[in-house]
Amino acid sequence: MLLGGPNSGKTHYAGQLYGRLRRRPGGLHLRRDQGTPPDLSALDEVLQCLEAGRSAEHTPAQIWSEVTLPLVDACGRAMDLRWPDYGGEQLRAVFTQRAVSEAWRKRLTSADGWVLLIRLNAETKYPDALEELAKRSGSRDTNIERVEKWDANAQWVELLQILLHVAGLSTMTRLRRPRLGVLLSCYDELQLAERPPREALAEALPLVSSFIESNWAADAVSVWGLSALGRPLHRNSDDEAFIDDGPEMQGWVVPPGGGPHDPDLSKPLAWLLESP
Numbered sequence: 001m002l003l004g005g006p007n008s009g010k011t012h013y014a015g016q017l018y019g020r021l022r023r024r025p026g027g028l029h030l031r032r033d034q035g036t037p038p039d040l041s042a043l044d045e046v047l048q049c050l051e052a053g054r055s056a057e058h059t060p061a062q063i064w065s066e067v068t069l070p071l072v073d074a075c076g077r078a079m080d081l082r083w084p085d086y087g088g089e090q091l092r093a094v095f096t097q098r099a100v101s102e103a104w105r106k107r108l109t110s111a112d113g114w115v116l117l118i119r120l121n122a123e124t125k126y127p128d129a130l131e132e133l134a135k136r137s138g139s140r141d142t143n144i145e146r147v148e149k150w151d152a153n154a155q156w157v158e159l160l161q162i163l164l165h166v167a168g169l170s171t172m173t174r175l176r177r178p179r180l181g182v183l184l185s186c187y188d189e190l191q192l193a194e195r196p197p198r199e200a201l202a203e204a205l206p207l208v209s210s211f212i213e214s215n216w217a218a219d220a221v222s223v224w225g226l227s228a229l230g231r232p233l234h235r236n237s238d239d240e241a242f243i244d245d246g247p248e249m250q251g252w253v254v255p256p257g258g259g260p261h262d263p264d265l266s267k268p269l270a271w272l273l274e275s276p
C-alpha cells in the first residue's frame, strides 16, 4: 500500500515505475496472471506526458480512485502494489477528519507492506521558530508570528499513530509487519548527493525518524531517496532528455546506506518482498 500526501510525487512515481517495468525492468517485473489484466491506462497517460517532456496533470480524483500494479521478483515472490489514494487526497483527510473509510481500514489491515512517500522539501517545519524561542528566553516578546499550521513532525507521527490504530496494531512490541518503506521523494530537490537517506530523514524530521525507529524492528524498515524524474519537470516544459532518451532513462533511487544513484526504481519495493 503506497501512501503519500498531496503533491508528494505519487503520480510520477507510478508513471515512471510503469515505464521501467515495460521498457527497462530491474529487480521487479510486471506479473502476467490469468484472467483480466488490470486497467493501467491511468499510468499510460502519465507516461505519455513524460515522453513529450512534460509533467502529468493533477490526477482527477473522481476518475481513478485506486490503481494496482501486479509485480513479481526474480524468485517468483509476488506482490500487488496499490495506490489506494491515487487520485485523491484521502491521506490528508484521515488526519484532518480523524476518520478512515472501511475500504481503507481493510487495506491497512491486510497490507504486508506500507510505503510512505515523504517530500522533505514540501514539509512544514519550524526551525526558525525554535531558534527564536531559544533566543528570547526571559524576555517576553509578543511580536512572534503565530504559527497556525502543524509541524510536519507532529503531523506524520500522529498520522502514523492513527494508521497503526486503525490497522489494529499495537506498538507494545516492535513491528515486523507491515514492513515499512519510507521513500523521500523528489530527492533531487535536496541536493544531498550520496548522503544516506536515513540521515536526511533524521535531520529534517527527527521526531518522525525516532517514532519509526522505536516502533518498527530494525530490519522491517528502510528509508530510501527517490527521484522519480531526476529533475523538475513542468506542465509546459519540453525537456529534451525525456523526449530523446525516453522517461525510462530518467530518475533514480539512493539506497538506505547512501551511495550512487541507482536507476532501478523498483528497488525499494523489492526490499518489501525480502524476508528478514
Ligand SMILES: Nc1nc2c(ncn2[C@@H]2O[C@H](COP(=O)(O)OP(=O)(O)O)[C@@H](O)[C@H]2O)c(=O)[nH]1
Pocket: 004, 005, 006, 007, 008, 009, 010, 011, 012, 013, 055, 056, 057, 058, 059, 185, 186, 187, 188, 189, 226, 227, 228, 229, 230, 231, 232, 233, 234
Ligand atoms: N524535482 C522533482 N519534481 C518531481 C519529481 N516527481 C514529481 N515531481 C513534481 O512534483 C509535483 C507533484 O507530483 P505528483 O506526482 O503529481 O504528486 P501527487 O499529487 O502525489 O500525485 C509535480 O509538479 C511533479 O512535476 C521528482 O522526482 N523530482
Ligand SMILES: [Mg+2]
Pocket: 010, 011, 012, 058, 059, 086, 087
Ligand atoms: Mg497524483
